[in-house]
Amino acid sequence: MFVISIACGNCFILKPSEKDPSVSMMMAELLKEAGLPDGVFNVVNGDKEAVDLLITDPHVDSVSFVGSTPVAEYIYHTSSQHNKRVQSLGGAKNHMVVMPDADLDQVVDGLIGAGYGSAGERCMALSVAVAVGDVGDKLIEKLTPRVQSLKVGPGTDPEVEMGPLISKAHLQKVQSYVDKGVSEGADLLVDGRSVSLQGYEDGYFIGGCLFDNVKQDMAIYKEEIFGPVLSVVHQPSFDDALKMINDHEFGNGTTIYTRDGDTARAFTNQCKIGMVGVNVPIPVPMAFHSFGGWKRSLFGDHAMHGMDGVRFFTRLKTVTSRWPTGIRKGAEFIIPTMK
Known part of the structure; x- marks a missing residue:
C-alpha cells in the first residue's frame, strides 16, 4: 500500500x-x-x-x-x-467450488498450493473446498495422499513445502481448532498435530490437516483459522454451493473449477465476494486492479x-475557469451550463 x-x-x-x-x-x-x-x-x-x-x-x-x-x-x-x-x-474464509466436470488434477494442485502455502497464514488461502454432486469421493481420494506427503521443515531448506507457524501461541490456536473440528464431528483424514522435526523439537511446526464432511455450523467452517487446515464440504448442487458461500460472513475471495462457461458466468455474476477466480487457485487480481473483499x-x-x-491516497479537486475574452457582458443568475 x-x-x-x-x-x-x-x-x-x-x-x-x-x-x-x-x-x-x-x-x-x-x-x-x-x-x-x-x-x-x-x-x-x-x-x-x-x-x-x-x-x-x-x-x-x-x-x-x-x-x-x-x-x-x-x-x-x-x-x-x-x-x-x-x-x-x-478476515477471510475463501471457498473453492469443485464442479463434477472439473479437472481434478488441477483442482488438487490448486488446493495444495493455495491451502497449505505459507502454512495457510495468508488472507487469500483457500480453507474450504466445496465438492458439488458426486465429485466429493474422487476429490478426497486424490487429495488425501498429497496432504500426507507435504514436506514440512524450516524455510531455509529449499525443498520444504511448508514452514512453521509464526508463534507458539498461534500454533496452539491452530491445534485447538483441529481439536474442535474432531469434537464437533468432522472426519479428520489427515492429522498434522503430531509433526516433530529432529533438531527443531521446539519449533512451531504443524503438518497439513484435512477434514471431510464439515458442516456449516462447525467452528472450523465459520471461523478463520489462519493455518494449514483444509475443510471439505459436500453440497448436492451448484445453487446450494453458491448459497453457502453467499451466506458466510466473510466475502474476501472465492474460485470455481469447472469446464462449463455458463456455470462459471453464473458463479462470477451471483457470488457476493470481492475477488473471484475461475480455474485459478488464488484469485488475487494483478496490482493494476483493486484488491479487497465484501461483507465483513x-x-x-x-x-x-x-x-x-x-x-x-488522493483528493479530488475540480477547477472551473473562464478567460476575460470569452466572458459575455452582464450578470448571470444561473449555475454554469453547457451552451
Missing part, C-alpha cells in the same frame, strides 16, 4: 505487526539507499498503544489496515470517529491497489 501512497505524493508511516517487524525495517533501509528522502517512508514499531496514537492523531489524514476482522472493525470505527479516510481489510472482509469504501488505491 505504501508504494501507491508515496507515488501519489504522500508521506507514509508503516506500523508493522510486533510479531514480524524485520521486513519493514529492511524495506526502509533499501528505500533510503535508493535515495528516498528522509521522512517520506517511516516505520514505527509498537503494540496497540502505537496504533491508537496513529489512528487518533490529527496529523494523520488516512489509515490503511490489513488484519483480523475484530481489529479491522475497531480500526475503521475509531479512525472514522476522528474524521479520517479508512480502508480496513479484515472489508470496512470502508475503497479497496487497495489499482484505481481504488489511487482514489484513496
Whole structure:
C-alpha cells in the first residue's frame, strides 16, 4: 500500500505487526539507499498503544489496515470517529467450488498450493473446498495422499513445502481448532498435530490437516483459522454451493473449477465476494486492479491497489475557469451550463 501512497505524493508511516517487524525495517533501509528522502517512508514499531496514537492523531489524514476482522472493525470505527479516510481489510474464509466436470488434477494442485502455502497464514488461502454432486469421493481420494506427503521443515531448506507457524501461541490456536473440528464431528483424514522435526523439537511446526464432511455450523467452517487446515464440504448442487458461500460472513475471495462457461458466468455474476477466480487457485487480481473483499472482509469504501488505491491516497479537486475574452457582458443568475 505504501508504494501507491508515496507515488501519489504522500508521506507514509508503516506500523508493522510486533510479531514480524524485520521486513519493514529492511524495506526502509533499501528505500533510503535508493535515495528516498528522509521522512517520506517511516516505520514505527509498537503494540496497540502505537496504533491508537496513529489512528487518533490529527496529523494523520488516512489509515490503511490489513488484519483480523475484530481489529479491522475497531480500526475503521475509531479512525472514522476522528474524521479520517479508512480502508480496513479484515478476515477471510475463501471457498473453492469443485464442479463434477472439473479437472481434478488441477483442482488438487490448486488446493495444495493455495491451502497449505505459507502454512495457510495468508488472507487469500483457500480453507474450504466445496465438492458439488458426486465429485466429493474422487476429490478426497486424490487429495488425501498429497496432504500426507507435504514436506514440512524450516524455510531455509529449499525443498520444504511448508514452514512453521509464526508463534507458539498461534500454533496452539491452530491445534485447538483441529481439536474442535474432531469434537464437533468432522472426519479428520489427515492429522498434522503430531509433526516433530529432529533438531527443531521446539519449533512451531504443524503438518497439513484435512477434514471431510464439515458442516456449516462447525467452528472450523465459520471461523478463520489462519493455518494449514483444509475443510471439505459436500453440497448436492451448484445453487446450494453458491448459497453457502453467499451466506458466510466473510466475502474476501472465492474460485470455481469447472469446464462449463455458463456455470462459471453464473458463479462470477451471483457470488457476493470481492475477488473471484475461475480455474485459478488464488484469485488475487494483478496490482493494476483493486484488491479487497465484501461483507465483513472489508470496512470502508475503497479497496487497495489499482484505481481504488489511487482514489484513496488522493483528493479530488475540480477547477472551473473562464478567460476575460470569452466572458459575455452582464450578470448571470444561473449555475454554469453547457451552451
